[in-house]
Amino acid sequence: MTLDELKPGQKCHIVKVNAGGVTGQRLLDMGFVPGAKIDVIRNAPLVDPMELLLKGYRVSIRHSEAKEIEMILL
Amino acid sequence: MRRKLKEIKVAVAGQPNSGKSTIFNLLTGGRQHVANYPGITVEKKTGTYHIQEHKVFLTDLPGTYSLTSYSLEERIARDFLLQEKPEVIVDIVDAANLERNLYLVFQLAEISIPLVIDLNMADVAKSRGFQIDTEKLSQEIGAEVVPTVGNKGRGKSKLRQTIHRAYETKKSPKKINYGEDLESILISLEQLLSKDTNLKKRFPLRWLAVKLLENDSEALRIVKKYSKNGEEILSYVEKERKKFISQYGEAPEKTLAHQRYREAEKIVGHCVKQIRTKPKTLTDRIDMVVCNRFSGLIILLGTIYAMYNLSIVQGYKITNYTWPLLAGLQKFLVLLLPPEGFAFDPLLRAMPLGVIGGVIAVLNYVPIFIILFALIAIMEDTGYLARMSFILDRVFRYFGLHGQSVLPLVLGGVYVGGCAIPGVMACRGIKDEKARLATMLVVPLMNCLAKIPLYVLLLGLFFAATKGIMMFFIGTITIIIALGVAKILSLTVLKRKESAPFILEMPPYHLPTLGGVLRRCLERLEIFVKKIITVVIVVMILVYLLINFPGLSEERKAYYNNQANQIKQSFIRKIGKDSSYAKLLAGKQLMKFIGYRNDYRAATKGIEKEEAKKVIEQKFRQRNLEFFKIVKKGKYELGGKKIKDKDAKKVHKAYKKLFNQRRELRAEKKNETIKGSFLGRIGIAMEPFTKRLGFNWQVNIALISAFAAKENAVGTIGVLYESPPTEKEERLEKRLGEKEGGWTPLHALAMILFMAMYPPCIPTLLMIRVESGSTLWMLLATLYPIILGIIFAFLAFTVGNLLGFTGLKMMVAIYVLATVFTIGVGFIKSEPKVKIKT
Numbered sequence: 001m002t003l004d005e006l007k008p009g010q011k012c013h014i015v016k017v018n019a020g021g022v023t024g025q026r027l028l029d030m031g032f033v034p035g036a037k038i039d040v041i042r043n044a045p046l047v048d049p050m051e052l053l054l055k056g057y058r059v060s061i062r063h064s065e066a067k068e069i070e071m072i073l074l
Numbered sequence: 075m076r077r078k079l080k081e082i083k084v085a086v087a088g089q090p091n092s093g094k095s096t097i098f099n100l101l102t103g104g105r106q107h108v109a110n111y112p113g114i115t116v117e118k119k120t121g122t123y124h125i126q127e128h129k130v131f132l133t134d135l136p137g138t139y140s141l142t143s144y145s146l147e148e149r150i151a152r153d154f155l156l157q158e159k160p161e162v163i164v165d166i167v168d169a170a171n172l173e174r175n176l177y178l179v180f181q182l183a184e185i186s187i188p189l190v191i192d193l194n195m196a197d198v199a200k201s202r203g204f205q206i207d208t209e210k211l212s213q214e215i216g217a218e219v220v221p222t223v224g225n226k227g228r229g230k231s232k233l234r235q236t237i238h239r240a241y242e243t244k245k246s247p248k249k250i251n252y253g254e255d256l257e258s259i260l261i262s263l264e265q266l267l268s269k270d271t272n273l274k275k276r277f278p279l280r281w282l283a284v285k286l287l288e289n290d291s292e293a294l295r296i297v298k299k300y301s302k303n304g305e306e307i308l309s310y311v312e313k314e315r316k317k318f319i320s321q322y323g324e325a326p327e328k329t330l331a332h333q334r335y336r337e338a339e340k341i342v343g344h345c346v347k348q349i350r351t352k353p354k355t356l357t358d359r360i361d362m363v364v365c366n367r368f369s370g371l372i373i374l375l376g377t378i379y380a381m382y383n384l385s386i387v388q389g390y391k392i393t394n395y396t397w398p399l400l401a402g403l404q405k406f407l408v409l410l411l412p413p414e415g416f417a418f419d420p421l422l423r424a425m426p427l428g429v430i431g432g433v434i435a436v437l438n439y440v441p442i443f444i445i446l447f448a449l450i451a452i453m454e455d456t457g458y459l460a461r462m463s464f465i466l467d468r469v470f471r472y473f474g475l476h477g478q479s480v481l482p483l484v485l486g487g488v489y490v491g492g493c494a495i496p497g498v499m500a501c502r503g504i505k506d507e508k509a510r511l512a513t514m515l516v517v518p519l520m521n522c523l524a525k526i527p528l529y530v531l532l533l534g535l536f537f538a539a540t541k542g543i544m545m546f547f548i549g550t551i552t553i554i555i556a557l558g559v560a561k562i563l564s565l566t567v568l569k570r571k572e573s574a575p576f577i578l579e580m581p582p583y584h585l586p587t588l589g590g591v592l593r594r595c596l597e598r599l600e601i602f603v604k605k606i607i608t609v610v611i612v613v614m615i616l617v618y619l620l621i622n623f624p625g626l627s628e629e630r631k632a633y634y635n636n637q638a639n640q641i642k643q644s645f646i647r648k649i650g651k652d653s654s655y656a657k658l659l660a661g662k663q664l665m666k667f668i669g670y671r672n673d674y675r676a677a678t679k680g681i682e683k684e685e686a687k688k689v690i691e692q693k694f695r696q697r698n699l700e701f702f703k704i705v706k707k708g709k710y711e712l713g714g715k716k717i718k719d720k721d722a723k724k725v726h727k728a729y730k731k732l733f734n735q736r737r738e739l740r741a742e743k744k745n746e747t748i749k750g751s752f753l754g755r756i757g758i759a760m761e762p763f764t765k766r767l768g769f770n771w772q773v774n775i776a777l778i779s780a781f782a783a784k785e786n787a788v789g790t791i792g793v794l795y796e797s798p799p800t801e802k803e804e805r806l807e808k809r810l811g812e813k814e815g816g817w818t819p820l821h822a823l824a825m826i827l828f829m830a831m832y833p834p835c836i837p838t839l840l841m842i843r844v845e846s847g848s849t850l851w852m853l854l855a856t857l858y859p860i861i862l863g864i865i866f867a868f869l870a871f872t873v874g875n876l877l878g879f880t881g882l883k884m885m886v887a888i889y890v891l892a893t894v895f896t897i898g899v900g901f902i903k904s905e906p907k908v909k910i911k912t
Contacts, residue, residue, distance in 0.1 A: 017328070022144045023575040028331035029140035030577055031174050036335070045367040046468035049477075049576055055173045055335075058357075058580035060464045062471075065575050 001073065004050075004066035006040045012071040013037055019068035031055045032069060079129040082241050085155060087182055088166030089175055090137035091457075091581040093194045095119075096224035096590060097166050098134045101234065106132075108597045116150055117597075125238050133160070139174070141181045143292035145505070145574070152292070155185050156277060162240045164190045164233070169199035169206060169221065170582075172346060176338035177331075179215060183247035184281040188240040189217040192233055196221040198582070203350040211345040216248030225587050249280055252333045256326065259287060259314050266310060270301045286311045288327040357457075357582040364461050374465055377458065378484050381449050385485070386492055389442035390523070396441055404434045413669060417638040417739055418631070425618050432614035433607055436837065439493060443602060446485060446496050447595040453481075455586030459503070460578055467576060472900045473557040474564025476509035477576070483513070486520030488553055494518040494838040498845055499602065505578075508571040512564045514842055515855050516556040518834035521549060524784035528829050531788055536822040540882050547885050551892055552830050555862070558896030565902060567854065613836045620753045621779065626746065634743050641735045648728035655725045658700050668736075670694075670701045671729070704729065753778055767864060768824040768871035777828065784835055819881025820874045824867040827888070831863035 006012060014036045017027050031054050039053040049062040086101075088094040099106070102121030109118050119134035135154055136147035143149050155163065165182055167175040182189055193199075193208060212219040218236045222229030251257060263283040268274050273282065277296065285293035286307070297304045318326050363369050407430050411423045453459045463477030470479045482504075486497030497517040504510040529548060537544045626634070642664065649655055659667055677690050695702045695710075703710055708723035710716075748754045757774035764774055780787035833856045834842065843852040866888065874884040 019575075020325070022572070023577075025140075025142055025144050025327065025331075026575050026577050028328060029142070029177065030579075031177070031335060033332045033335045041361075042365060044464050044468060045365065045370045046465070048468045048471075049464060049578075051361075051365065051464065051580060055171075057171050057174060058582075060460075060576070060578050060580055062467070062576045065577065 001071060002067050003038065003069040003071050004063040006050075006066075006071075006073075008040050008042045008050075011037065011039050011074040013074060014069055014071050016070040017068060018070065019065070023065060023068065027065070027069070030059060037074070038071065079124065079127060082128050082130045082162065082238075083158065083160040084130055084132050084162045084164060084237060084241075085135055085158070085160040085187075086132055086164050086166065087135045087151060087155075087178070088137055088192075089139050089168065089178055091579060092137070092166045092168040092171075092175065093224040094137055094166040095134065095594075096587070097164075097192055097194060097222065097233075098132065099590065099593060100222075100224055100227060100230050101130075102132055104593070108601060116147060117601075119597075123234070125234050128238065128241075130234075130237065133158070138178070140178060142288075143290050149292065155182075155187065160187060162188050162190060162237050164192055164237060166192045166194050166224075169193045169196045170202055170204060172199075172204075172206070173335070173338045173342045176215075176341060177334050179217075180250045180334050180337065183215070183217070183249055184278065184284055186246050186278040186280065188244055189215075189247040190233070190236050190240050191215060191217050191219045192229075193219055193221040194224050196229075197223045197226070198584075202355065203348050205347040205349050207345045207347075211341065214248070214341045214344060216245070225584075225590070250334060250337050252284075252330060255318075255322075256287075256329060256333065259318065259326075260284060263287065263311065263314070266307060270303065270307075272300050272302070273297070276300060284330065287315065288330060289315060289325070290327075355582065360583050361461070361580075364458070365464065370461075370465055374462060377453075377462070378480070378488075381446075381453075381481075382484055382488070382492070385442055385446040385449060386487070386523070389445045392441040392445075393438050397438060400434050400437055404430055413665060416642070416665060416668075416736065417634050417743060424622070425615060428618045429611050429614040432610045436607065436610050437603075439495075440599070440603070442493065443496060443599055444595060447598045448591055450481070450500060451591045451594040452586050454503075455584070455590060457581040457583045460580050463578060464580065470509075471576075473561040473896075474509065474512050474568070475557075475560050476504050476506045476513070477578075478504040479509060479513040479560075482517050483520060483553065483556070486517040487522050488520060492520055493522050494520065494834055495602070495841050498838060498841040499598070501845060506572075506574040506576070508564055508568050508573040511568055511571060511846060511851065512560045514846060515563055515851065515858075516560045518838055518842075518855060519552050519556040519559065519831065519859065521552050521830065522784070522835075524835065525829050525832065527788045528784070529826055532822040532826055536817070536819040537881060544882065544885060547889050548826060548830055551889055554889075554892050554896050555831070558892070558899050559858070559862070561896075561899045561902065565899075609840045610837060617779070621748050621751045623751060626743070626750065630746065634739065637739055638736075641732055641739065645728050645732040648731070649721075649725045653721050653725070655700075655704070655721055659725070667701055667704070667729075668733075670698060671705050671733075674705050748775060766872050767828070767867035768821040769828075769867070773825060777825075777832075780829075780832065781836065784829070784832060787829065820871050820879075820884060823874070823881045823884055824871040827866040827870050828863040831859045831866055833857075833859040833863075 001012075003012065003014075014032060014034050016034060017024060017032055019027060036054060041051040041053055041058065043050050044060070049060045050066060051058060051060045086094060086098050088097075098119060098121065102123055105123065106119055106121030109120075116136050121132045121134075123130050123132075133154065135151040138145070138148045138151050141148055141152050143152070154160075163182055163185070165175075165179055167179065179189075179191065191211070193206065193211075196206075199206060206221075208219040208221055218240060220229055220233045220236050222233055252260065260280070260283050263286065264279050267279045267282055273279065273296075277300075282293055282296065286297065289311075294308065297307050301307060315326055318329075322329065364373055408427065411426055412420045414420075414423060450459075453462070459478070459481070462480055465477070466480050467477030470476055479501075482497040482500040484492070484497075485500055486492045486494050494517050497520065498514050501510050501514040501517070504513060529545065533541045533544055645664075646656055646659075649659075674694050677694070678687060681687050681690065691702075691706075694705070703719055703722040704725050706722070707726045708717075708719035708721070710719070749758070754771075754775055757778060758771045760774050761769075761771045764770075769777065776787045833839075839852050839856060842855050843849060846852070869888055869891075870884055874881075877884075877887075879887065
């Protein structure tokens, strides 16, 4: 499963980040590393992007970028 | 003997939202200087303070999450550390967000410069139930840790002392262990690198080895540039990377990042205890309202409206109060210039007059900018700006823009009345290069304050009954077109520009401090004013030359001088050669009197109170009693007696005639000068073409002269339609209606639409040049609006006439067309931005 499929309120563990290049590096830098736990807080009023809780801070990413993140549901 | 304090170079690093600028201000105590890093728009703050026998020279690095070469800010921070080689790095760390902040700490440590960790916002961390063992943290990182509360000024002297100690002890921080597999590669790579003395001398080798393994483009470049056996090193790196990937199925940079987080997690586990958990923080509760589907949108619209209203509308009102000050300054400066002539003014008066006027006009907007910059700083500091982007990203992305594009567009004037300059400056915040440029290029399409006078003039004349609805169409068509244009730009010229992913931290809300907001606001104002003023001076000189040269022929000059003499002679005839006043006003004295009377009128204008009037009159009486007699129309007191001086009354009457004749003569001369000037010739030459747009040569000149500042359009039309310069706008409307009996609403509509699409004014263009770092973008920003303007004017005038539409009907038709077009291009998919790699 990928992160974009999650709904607000769901939690998951990251398995793998598929994106390379800028997106991949940025995701890693911000803490999207395998094993990290993510809580989906909400979607934006117009559905995209989504807001997540990761390593104790909030971050928002677009669904198109969340699609690059493989995870398992908790 | 020269005693000079030894200087310590210190770099202040940190992740965004760590309170870095607060700490920077705290350390320097406000003694700082803001500039841009050479050639780019990232702000570079420097500041100093003294400690013991040392002068500490601080440089604020851009806030970054990491130190890769993927973003401009990171490259700047890194280049500074490597090239300037500061003696100490202070890393500002958000205590409540330690794990992610440690990720940067590890990378800074690899540069092998003594490090001080500022554990900032220690109070927030405590209130969230975190207990941090700073002693232990310090051991694990190998650098001293100082807890601070930046916004309350706590921890300042301890931080200063610790920085000094780090400088004295010169202890390198601990370097992270990436685990056996990676370490063996790194160690052998470091050994290989250490054979190259040039590299060894210039760069921290551990850092270089890590970056090479990450395939970092800058690191590769460094090796190519500085190493004699670069080829060998690069092929070794390439080989090791391949081996690693085939062995672990993952690029080394991913494993390295992962290891850093693993280490961060471990350290946090050792040093941080969460003694209690808050189920819901204040930020959570605010966000439930602010990011809610319904209330969120309402709050957003309210905020946008409030920002617009406070800065543009209220700021404009403040300018009513500041304007007299500026007008006073202008008057004072004008007094320093050589006096005007009867028909012709000396060049040294006429040209500086334009320059002063231009500079004062820009300064007039300063109150608006102050409010605007303060509001933006508040939005940034509170954390609402991030929410704004979060809410609006979906809409803007559709058109190739970014959630953060909303602010620049609002400032530019989404409905009516903004200013493109702060709009362009606000684009700085957009992290996505592609969206940033697209936003910057369309901001000037918004309706800035200066476009409004022409709308008002023409709407009042030709659309009196439908003024309101027409204003709505004009006010909103610009944003519709801007979105369409942004999409087209991002699909074409901006196609290859870097598009950053939208990964945006949503920082916890916190109250901004007054000092912080003010400081940021003034810093930005300073940069803006300095830049704009120098440019405006040059531009106004150019404009003056364009509309005044080559100038009148000798023959015509003689004609005007002759006319002037006739006016003077008829004046003298009227007052009678024998009158005592005839001698008084002979020769140069006449000009003196003209100046005196102008001053008198300016001084008494609008003065209602008798007492105030008396004081002024007394002043003028003292300045020149004889002149005073004339301006009082012969009624004055002398030696306590009321005197009625018939001669003086006669002179006054004759003078009024002379005054009007002179004014007409000067207007005629000005008109002829403009017509024959470079600019005028262009306007006339273009007439055959612009006829299709409904523009005659006068309109051409007016529109071209608006290039320096759009307010000029109305002014120039005023001049061309022979207005004595002091007349009011209503009168101009009347004149236009009478003189241009041939004008139809379609003429007016064409002109309005051309003005709506008008290219940015010169200060805005320069801002675009500065912010985009390229002259090409500036030229594009000039050209495409002209093309758009021509298209719309052509549609309005030629097509409108062909169809036989009324002005309003044609406006609706164009509006619908633009809307359909923009929605249409919105559906075009841009290329997928994310490259999928395994």
